Amino acid sequence: MKKMFWSNQPPLGLLEGYYYKNEGLFQGNNYGIVEIVTEPKTHDILDVEFTEFASDSYYEPKYAGTNKRLSDYAFFQADNTRTDETLVTVMNGITFLEQQMRDENRVTGDFLTVKGSSTSAPSGFMPLAEKMKDWIREPYENKYFDYDKEMPNGLIGRLQVVTTNDKITEV
Template sequence: MESQGHNYNYDVVTSATTTTFGTHPEAKFTPAEKEARMFWSVQPPIGIIQGHYYKNERDFDGGNHGILELVTDNDGKLIHVEFNELAASNYYEPKYANASKRLSDYAFFQAENTRTDDTLVTWVNGVTFLEGQMLAENRLDGNFKTVKGSSTSARNGMMPLAEEMKEWVKKPFGFYYYGIAEPLGNGLTARLQVVTEEDKIISVKYDEIFADKKQDISDSKLQTFYRQSKYYSLDYGKETANAFVKFADGIEKQVLKTQNLLNIPKQDSEDFHNYEKLARKLQAEINK
């Protein structure tokens, strides 16, 4: 399969695979060799997506928290599928407790472990592969192929949530999704997601996602954060005193109060200008 310009050749299975969690076999590659062999993408779909919105979430496998979001068109066809997972609060590696497995450096943490030397895949590979099947086949239940060595979250977290939602998507629940993502030209992609309930804005999420390849990021000081996002990257947050998280949370707080993406105090910052550019386009869609 091909995604984000990268060709994948996965070893797939149609049932759960035996976990190698906790093992540390002898390394088969140097870190540089392994990095060259592994690839995963955290890039959002580019452009505007809008449609009926559905969300389902629950804890599974010892406290990991799965969140599945779906968007359908007016005919009930799936047009967006996205699964996210927060590591358990008592995760064995404390750094990742309650962290996003998709947009932090969690996948790099997996890649560094020698138990992935055979599979050369991470959590992200397993989830995006399943998302693609659901979209392509326009279904949420039944059996799916999963990536060998990265099937646990897909089968224990994402698939049960999806199956519960198979009847939901047959009719609108009153929630509507507006999403937009655009490259900023510097190795970052800006993303704004808005959810309304009966035409009232109830959620506003803004993020900037670093490129999948470090050489695509123009600011060399930021290259270390590739395949992560400003909001969810633990290391970026630590280095910047969580300034972006505070900014994005502040945007949401103001918009929920004013019910308009643009009716917020102006800020002289690059983050604000990037947000405002996307907000103008999305507010136009909301006003239609």
């Protein structure tokens, strides 16, 4: 448990940009979503976020069909001896990949990933993100508005709004 950390946090304050999303099934019938926000003028990557839903037939029934990031899945994974060497995939691996893509302003090529405890990064999120490499460099009809604030106890409060052609489509 002491080895768990979130290496990528959403930028605090106001974030505005173009919003891109790609999603699909990957190995093990898990469902992945890649969301990328870019700066409107330079098309630099401002934020990357991955969401993974466990398959409906997941070996631990409690997590079947569940959003791994927004559940207690990371604690379940940390208690599993399989992650003792590789660390916890959702917290230490997936967020680290998000941070690399954002910091290096790219979605293709070689990235450092957690090995041995999960195939989500190399077999799921990296291919989904790679398909977006050209889209994210072009203006888009979807815009993203996000406000993040640090709250007590290390939590971050978020308000996210996506518009399509200037009409709110997601909150």
